Each structure stands twice: as C-alpha cells, then as structure tokens.
Amino acid sequence: MRRFTWVVALVMVCLSLAVAGCGKKDAGSVVKELDGVMSKLQSYHGKGQMTLRTGQDPQEYDVEVSFQAPSFYRISLTNAKKDITQIVLRNDDGVFVLTPHLNKSFRFQSDWPENQGQVYLYQSLVQSILMDNERHFTSDEKAYVFDVVANYQNGSLARQKVWLDKRNYAPQHVEVSDANSNVMVIVKFDQFEFGTKFEKDQFDMQRNMTGWNLKTLPTMTQGDSKAAKKSGATDSKAGAGATGGNEGAGAQGTTQETGGKGTAAGQGAGADAKGGATGTSKDNTAGAAAGESKGTSVSGNGEGAKTSSAGGDKGAASNGGQAEATGAKKDTSKQQSFGIIEPRYMPSGVKKQDVTELKLGEEQAVMLRYSGKYNYTLVESRPQVQTVSILPGDILDLGFTLGVVTGDAKKTLTWTYDGIEFRLSTGDLPETEMIKVAQAVQGEMGK
DSSP states (O other): OHHHHHHHHHHHHHHHHHHHHHHOOOHHHHHHHHHHHHHTOOEEEEEEEEEEOSSSSOEEEEEEEEEETTTEEEEEEEETTTTEEEEEEEETTEEEEEEGGGTEEEEEOOOTTTTSOOTTOHHHHHHHHHHOTTOEEEEOSSEEEEEEEOOOSSTTEEEEEEEEETTTOOEEEEEEEETTOOEEEEEEEEEEEESOOBOTTTTOHHHHHHSTTSSSOOBOOTTOHHHHHHHHHHHHHHHHHHHSSOTTGGGTSOEEEOOOOOEEOSTTOEEOOOOOOOEEETTSOEEOOOOOOOOOBBOTTSSOBOOOOTTTOOOBOOTTSEEEEEOEEOOGGGOOOOOOOOOSOOOTTEEEEEEEEEEETTEEEEEEEEEESSOEEEEEEOOOSOEEEEESOEEEEOSSSEEEEEOSSSEEEEEEETTEEEEEEESSOOHHHHHHHHHTTTTOOOO
C-alpha cells in the first residue's frame, strides 16, 4: 500500500513538472512568435518616458509613438522641463521633421525609419532581436527579456536589453548601453496597444503643426464614434477661428508669410523663384499678405544664411540640397539675444580657432570655427518664425532631438535646442563625431 502511494505521488510530481515545462517558452519559441506578430502588425500606439544619460545631467523626455501599416509613423518627443516638442511624421507626402513652436519643418523623400533604428519604435526593437543570432534570453514574472546588439546611428551604443510583455509581446522597458556597459538610454512605456484606430488626420502634417500644443493627438478606437464627432466639431470651430475674421489682425502681431520656392544646388549657387504668400498672425487669426519672394539658400559651409521673406529679399546658397524657404516678417529690434553655447566636446586633435558674430538675414548669430585633424564650423542663431523644407536630406538621431543632414561632399547638420538653431558644417568630420559634437550642446548654458 505504501509502495502504491509513493508511485502515485511520483507520477503526480512528474505530471506537474511536465505541465510546468509545457508552459515555459524558450528563446526560439518566443522569437518565432515575435516574427508572427511582426508579419501581422497593422497599427500601434504607445506612450512613455525616455531618459538620456549622454550629457552631464540626465535629460527626461515624454515619448509618443504611432504606427499605421504599411508605412505611416508619428513620433513626438517633448522635453518635459522646457515643454518643447518635436514631431517626426511619415506619410504619403514624405518624411517630415516638425518643430511646431517655431513653425518650422523639414521634408524629405526618404525610407526612414527602415534605414535606421529608433529605440522607441516597436519594429526597431523586434528586428534587433530577430537579427541577433547570439541573443541572450531570460524571463521574469511578467516579461521576456532579450539582451541583443544595438543597431543605431550612434556608434557608442553597443547593446540593449528589451523587456516584452508575456501576454502580447508589447514593449515595457528598454535599456541601451555603451561598450563599457554603462546605461545611456532608458525608455519606459506606460502604455502600448496594438490594433489602434486613428483619426484620419493623425499623420497629417498641417494638423500636427497646428495641434502641437495638445498633449496628445486623439486616437479613435472602436466605440469612440461619439468622441470622434465631438473632436471633429471642436476642430471645425478651431479651424473657422483660425481662417475667418479679423483680416487686419496681421498688423497687430508677428505675421508669418509663406514665401516662394527657392532652389539651391551646389555651394554658392542659388536660383530665384517667385511665389505667393499668405499671412497668419501670431494669435492664429488670418491676416492678408501677398507678395513675391526671391529664392534663397543656406550656406553649406556654416558661414551664414539668409531666410527668404515676402517682398523680394535675396538670400544665400545651400550646399548640396534643393531648398524651399518660407520666411517671416518680424521686428528684429525685439529679437531675443542669447549667449554663445560652446560644445563641451571636441574631437581629439581639434582646437577652437575663433568666434565671429554675423547676421543671417536680419538675425543675429555667432559662428564658432574649429580646425586641426577635422575642420568644421558651428553657427548658432535664434531664428525668426519660419518654415524651411529641404530636399534631399536625411534624419540623424541625436538622442535628445532629431537633426537634419544635407549635402554630400560638405555636410550640414541642422537641429534646434531650447529655441536656438544650430548648424554644424564640415567637409571631413565623420558622422559619429558630428553626433558627439551636437550632443555636447545639450544642457549647456550660453556664455
């Protein structure tokens, strides 16, 4: 009898172990299911926080990501302390980098983000897992954890750990480390859902430029038709207020005027173009403005640029790109001044040569020149309200913001930080070094 009892107990233990073993997934089975999730991916929406430890002090950003198959993306990065938002869009018209509070945008014809990874995009995270055959796999109570090679533009980022929800493989947490295992980037997702149904203008450039001060663009899930109608009605009223009435309001504040198209090819070569212009007053009431604008260009060597404005202002040339520029009339006597921001990083074998004050059109600016092993200039200005569209070009992920690279033999990296526009121009500085120089202005104060 006792022997029978022991046999039964042993059988029960074996069955329990077998059942437990069946419920535990290994790396191979998880990877296979992840591949299936990717093949069926139609849309998602996520929100979270990103912490960067690339500077002297950690920088916090609110992150919002949206995707709709086959290739629509929207990424919003907001500096939590400074309340400055930058938006990246991809839609049928191309790829846009928007800085709405400056009314500034860059447009590209690019295959981004397929040609570069982003730590907050689900596709980038999953692809890094699928492509690394030497991946490390563990699990905890709620998540599968992968330790894989990081594949980002910033070459100093070597590996990343990705936590995926056991229930549906949604990302929970990401840590990206350098070659010395120092955690440099942390992304924590507060929410992430698949199968999101978006408002029809979620990925529209104009909607994102005018609605940037909303904490998040509304999404429409099943059963939200009433909310959608209400949102539509609100948008209609807002649109009516922005386009009707107060036709003379443009005289009361800063008037933004859409100028003509200017084309620049090669260094120092510009083409004139004529176009109409419509004005929008600072408080979003419509002002009437019309005129002709002559094409301008942005100096590829960093020594200066002029912004086109209605009334036939002439400009300078852009190196290696075609440019469309929209200027803004502004009382420059009231333009804010700022101190010189010197990057705390210089490549080995490089010294600062000099600092020159200059004017970019009607804007005050400074140019820092560096020479030695590499030669480059850094132009800093606080731009007037303007919109610039440059083609061709590409996006460069700086971590704390997204930059725009134009030119071929001589490249210019443009980005904004704390309301200041930076233009780093060089003919020999490697892209990895350009990123380090750009990141070195983060958190710096003007002198």
